[in-house]
Amino acid sequence: MSETSRRVELPNPLDNEETMSRDQIESIQLERLKDTLHLAYNKVPHYKQKYDAAGVHPNDLKELSDLSIFPFTEKEDLRKTYPFGMFAVPQHEVARIHASSGTTGKPTVVGYTQQDLDDWAKLGARCLRLSGVKPGWKVHNAYGYGLFTGGLGAHAAAERLGATVIPMSGGQTDKQISLIQDFAPDAILCTPTYLLTIGDAMQRKGIDPRSTSLKVAVLGAEPWTEEMRHELEEMFNIDACDIYGLSEVMGPGVAGESSERKDGSHIWEDHFRPEIIDAFDPSKVLGDGEHGELVFTSLTKQALPIIRYRTHDLTRLMPGSARPGHRRMGRITGRSDDMIILRGVNLFPSQIEELILKVPALSPHFQLLLTRPDRMDQLAVKVERRSDSSREQAEIGGKELAKLIKIHIGSSCAIDILEPESLERSMGKLKRIYDLRNQ
Numbered sequence: 456m457s458e459t460s461r462r463v464e465l466p467n468p469l470d471n472e473e474t475m476s477r478d479q480i481e482s483i484q485l486e487r488l489k490d491t492l493h494l495a496y497n498k499v500p501h502y503k504q505k506y507d508a509a510g511v512h513p514n515d516l517k518e519l520s521d522l523s524i525f526p527f528t529e530k531e532d533l534r535k536t537y538p539f540g541m542f543a544v545p546q547h548e549v550a551r552i553h554a555s556s557g558t559t560g561k562p563t564v565v566g567y568t569q570q571d572l573d574d575w576a577k578l579g580a581r582c583l584r585l586s587g588v589k590p591g592w593k594v595h596n597a598y599g600y601g602l603f604t605g606g607l608g609a610h611a612a613a614e615r616l617g618a619t620v621i622p623m624s625g626g627q628t629d630k631q632i633s634l635i636q637d638f639a640p641d642a643i644l645c646t647p648t649y650l651l652t653i654g655d656a657m658q659r660k661g662i663d664p665r666s667t668s669l670k671v672a673v674l675g676a677e678p679w680t681e682e683m684r685h686e687l688e689e690m691f692n693i694d695a696c697d698i699y700g701l702s703e704v705m706g707p708g709v710a711g712e713s714s715e716r717k718d719g720s721h722i723w724e725d726h727f728r729p730e731i732i733d734a735f736d737p738s739k740v741l742g743d744g745e746h747g748e749l750v751f752t753s754l755t756k757q758a759l760p761i762i763r764y765r766t767h768d769l770t771r772l773m774p775g776s777a778r779p780g781h782r783r784m785g786r787i788t789g790r791s792d793d794m795i796i797l798r799g800v801n802l803f804p805s806q807i808e809e810l811i812l813k814v815p816a817l818s819p820h821f822q823l824l825l826t827r828p829d830r831m832d833q834l835a836v837k838v839e840r841r842s843d844s845s846r847e848q849a850e851i852g853g854k855e856l857a858k859l860i861k862i863h864i865g866s867s868c869a870i871d872i873l874e875p876e877s878l879e880r881s882m883g884k885l886k887r888i889y890d891l892r893n894q
């Protein structure tokens with residue numbers, strides 16, 4: 456189809472599988488799951504060894520619930536087989552490679568066949584459309600391009616939808632602002648904390664973020680809260696929707712949120728089978744509605760079939776709404792490996808974000824600092840005051856925040872009020888926790 460005819464067909468219709476009923480989805484899931492298990496077992500020696508050692512075989516899967524007998528896949532499996540040991544196709548069939556940097560050790564490397572890239576673009580486009588992005592719109596893409604899946608993944612999604620993509624990538628905030636003013640994009644794709652950085656920088660230049668052409672932001676790659684959604688929607692006068700994904704499973708576009716409902720992201724279950732497990736007792740698969748760790752199995756991926764991948768992201772599954780056949784996931788409340796255990800109390804940065812944004816004098820710019828003076832864990836919340844609040848108002852706000860944290864989370868902590876612009880700004884995924892306890 457030529458570029459022009461694609462544009463004449465606006466608005467593009469929903470694809471068949473997007474609108475399937477739950478029963479139809481589950482029946483194609485079963486078929487695709489069987490194929491994926493066989494593909495992994497026959498083509499990836501690592502899976503064969505693991506399954507032989509566990510005494511399971513792809514033929515053991517008769518119904519969807521049988522998936523729970525298969526061992527999990529962890530980031531460590533990808534590290535052990537670095538770089539290409541998990542690939543199920545010969546290298547010449549791999550059209551693209553991505554990798555996630557990770558903070559320790561080797562990066563995890565993932566690959567895509569041309570068909571995988573095509574599916575990824577289709578699912579990304581579904582997400583953008585659900586979030587209110589329209590074919591023909593100008594879309595400013597500020598996810599980082601490169602080995603990170605954000606930039607190229609969101610780029611292909613917007614192109615597939617029939618939008619005009621502005622491939623800005625992350626960073627160079629001043630240039631981002633000039634392009635937003637000069638090119639007048641309708642939508643922006645970036646991390647929530649980077650959108651905050653852009654809005655902040657605009658305000659410093661005397662530009663009102665509400666005056667830009669932006670109508671929709673599709674934000675993901677890091678946890679964010681409803682309070683942050685509200686903050687960004689007010690700041691820019693936009694609709695802000697969530698998009699979820701991870702490189703080991705595909706990249707951005709595994710799940711996306713409806714701008715009309717803003718009620719969590721629909722997981723595209725014709726391509727992925729999600730499960731929720733008990734993070735502390737992974738042998739327990741939990742029911743819909745129960746909070747636990749998200750696990751994914753790919754159903755159509757050719758280059759890197761991934762079976763029962765432990766994301767370590769904590770959330771719950773809910774029935775579909777805007778797309779009834781596909782279940783939704785709640786917001787990611789945190790990652791099990793990001794959980795801070797402070798004198799026996801478990802807490803996540805997103806809980807602190809939620810509470811900070813309840814205090815009007817405090818801004819969403821914060822960091823968590825963990826130290827261990829005298830063998831006792833201490834948490835300090837470093838948070839900037841809002842520029843339109845006085846130091847005194849912010850100090851009172853800080854006391855209020857300490858109380859809220861004590862009541863809602865159950866820990867005492869120090870609050871350190873900082874002047875605006877003191878903390879490093881996000882350029883993509885923001886690091887919130889600085890743990891100096893073992894130094």
Ligand code: DLL
Pocket residue numbers: 555598603604605674675676677678679697698699700701702703706707708766768787790
């Ligand atoms: O962050 C893919 C992505 C790019 C998603 C752009 C959305 C937008 P990774 O670098 O592999 O891939 O990191 C994946 O990021 O396991 C979550 O912990 C976190 N994450 C991704 N999306 C969300 C979200 C990309 N919407 C890891 N909410 C995941 C909360 C998210 N956390």
